[in-house]
Amino acid sequence: MIKFLDLHKINDRFRDQFHEALNEDLNDSHFILGKSVTKFENEFSDYCGTRYCIGTGNGLDALTLILKGYIALGQLKEGDKVIVPANTFIATILSVIHAGLTPVFAEPDKATYNISAESIKSVFNDDIKAIIVVHLYGQLADVDAISKVIKDKNVLLIEDAAQAHGASCENGRAGNLTNAGAFSFYPSKNLGALGDGGAIVTNDPDLNSVVRKLSNYGSDIKYENQIIGYNSRLDGLQASFLSIKLQSLNKDNERRQEIARMYLSEIKNPKIQLPFYNNSNNHVFYAFVVEVEDRNQLIKYLESNEIGWLIHYPKPPHKQEALKVYSKLKLPITEKIHQRVISLPISPVMTNDEVNRVIEVLNTY
Ligand SMILES: *Cc1c(COP(=O)(O)O)cnc(C)c1O
Numbered sequence: 001m002i003k004f005l006d007l008h009k010i011n012d013r014f015r016d017q018f019h020e021a022l023n024e025d026l027n028d029s030h031f032i033l034g035k036s037v038t039k040f041e042n043e044f045s046d047y048c049g050t051r052y053c054i055g056t057g058n059g060l061d062a063l064t065l066i067l068k069g070y071i072a073l074g075q076l077k078e079g080d081k082v083i084v085p086a087n088t089f090i091a092t093i094l095s096v097i098h099a100g101l102t103p104v105f106a107e108p109d110k111a112t113y114n115i116s117a118e119s120i121k122s123v124f125n126d127d128i129k130a131i132i133v134v135h136l137y138g139q140l141a142d143v144d145a146i147s148k149v150i151k152d153k154n155v156l157l158i159e160d161a162a163q164a165h166g167a168s169c170e171n172g173r174a175g176n177l178t179n180a181g182a183f184s185f186y187p188s189k190n191l192g193a194l195g196d197g198g199a200i201v202t203n204d205p206d207l208n209s210v211v212r213k214l215s216n217y218g219s220d221i222k223y224e225n226q227i228i229g230y231n232s233r234l235d236g237l238q239a240s241f242l243s244i245k246l247q248s249l250n251k252d253n254e255r256r257q258e259i260a261r262m263y264l265s266e267i268k269n270p271k272i273q274l275p276f277y278n279n280s281n282n283h284v285f286y287a288f289v290v291e292v293e294d295r296n297q298l299i300k301y302l303e304s305n306e307i308g309w310l311i312h313y314p315k316p317p318h319k320q321e322a323l324k325v326y327s328k329l330k331l332p333i334t335e336k337i338h339q340r341v342i343s344l345p346i347s348p349v350m351t352n353d354e355v356n357r358v359i360e361v362l363n364t365y
Contacts, residue, residue: 002345002354004308005188009349014244018194021240031236033216040239041199043246044183047166048175050201052208055234056215059162059184062198063095063132065232066158066180069211070130071099072227075156080129085115086334088134090317091184092160096132104128105318105326107333111276113137113289117145124149130156135164135174137275137312138190138256138286143169143177158182162198163286165191166253175201185234185242190256190286191249193238252348256285259346259355263288266359272298273340287312291340298342298365305361310343 011018021036028034037055045053056062070076078100084092086105096103106123109116113136120131131150133141147157161167162184164174175181183189185197200211210227213220218229260283264274273291277283289312292298302309316338318326344358 001306002308002350002357004310004343004345005347006349007187007192010192010347011194013248013349014241017244018241021244022237025237025240033233034236036236036240036243037234040234040243040246043243044199045201047173047246047249048181048201049172050176050181051203051205052201054200054202054208054211054215055239056198056200057232057234058196059160059182059186059189059198060091060095060098061215061230061232062182062184062200063091063158063160064098065211065214065230066182066200066202066207067095067099067101067130068214069180069207070156072210072214073206076101076129081125081127083115083120083123083128083131085132085134085136086316086318086329086331087113087337088136088160088317089162089313090320090323091162092132092134093317093323095182101130103326105329105331105334107331108136108337110333110337112139112141113275113337114139114141115146116142117149120146120149128155130158132158132160133178134160134162135167137283137289138163138167139277139283140164140167140169140174140177144171162186162189164284165189166249166281167284168281176203179204180207185238190253190284191242191245193235193245194241195235195238197234197238197242198232199234248348253281253284255348255350256346257281257283259350260285260288262352262355263344263346263359266356267362269363269365271365272362285346287343288346289341289343291337292342293340295340295342301365302361307358307361308345311341312343313338 041053087108106119157178159181161174167174180202185193218227
């Protein structure tokens with residue numbers, strides 16, 4: 001059986017270091033916002049190339065706190081419109097709603113699955129005050145082209161980088177391409193904790209100080225609460241685990257890219273549409289997503305050959321019960337993608353034998 005994602009094997013590589021970290025954190029016993037959090041925040045801002053990193057409880061909170069931070073700073077106000085990709089994990093859209101803002105859905109580009117300058121232009125108007133790009137499946141959205149659309153306009157650009165830790169282009173790494181970036185350290189992500197975790201990265205000192213307070217009861221001095229805050233902090237033990245795993249992130253991403261190249265050059269089946277990859281570091285393959293006409297048939301075939309699979313995602317956000325107010329929107333590209341996509345196994349711990357087996361099975365489908 002080839003697992004879709006072998007989390008046990010991924011984390012087992014660090015088992016001894018995790019135990020050491022647990023021992024150190026127990027000795028220190030400063031469990032909340034202790035030195036392991038500061039250490040990871042410094043390491044991760046260095047890694048992303050940003051001035052600041054603020055740990056949060058999870059990726060959804062990282063996104064929500066960025067938006068609430070801009071509201072607290074007076075750069076956004078309740079009801080303002082925010083462009084989001086229609087084709088994303090629901091968290092992107094929930095963050096907008098939780099911040100009291102209004103999502104405006106943009107269709108993705110068919111080749112990259114990301115929103116593009118063109119798709120943004122087609123829904124843009126003067127009420128739009130922010131855009132959240134998602135680097136979906138690990139591939140950077142074309143932030144350069146999107147920036148040109150909003151040049152000289154007072155529009156914030158924010159990255160949902162929850163699937164793109166370490167992806168980079170000439171302008172820098174994911175999280176450092178816009179006003180602020182949000183990361184998730186959910187266990188299955190390219191940089192995953194052993195539980196929930198998230199972070200905000202930014203170069204904006206005002207956003208840094210306001211989201212730091214918001215995430216910690218509106219306070220940066222103990223028992224002094226300056227604003228109405230939340231409790232969404234990166235757990236200290238998770239920060240220690242993440243510091244250990246961050247050391248391997250580049251190597252892990254390179255292995256994901258290597259597997260993707262094998263799939264791209266060796267899967268040859270007209271029934272399977274392979275993803276677009278420009279062969280650069282702008283894609284870190286959180287997911288290797290193919291499209292097929294008859295997905296159920298492929299699923300049956302994969303299962304009979306003991307190959308794991310997953311669908312990112314089976315139902316678009318605007319068709320979810322929770323977002324039924326948006327169910328009448330016409331988003332044909334998004335809906336078609338959701339009917340056709342299926343993700344193949346990809347992870348830094350997959351062996352070449354396993355990759356070759358997946359290729360062989362797909363080529364005989
Ligand atoms: C995982 C993910 C999130 C949310 O992260 P959590 O840590 O689960 O809250 C947000 N956006 C995208 C695109 C994600 O994949």
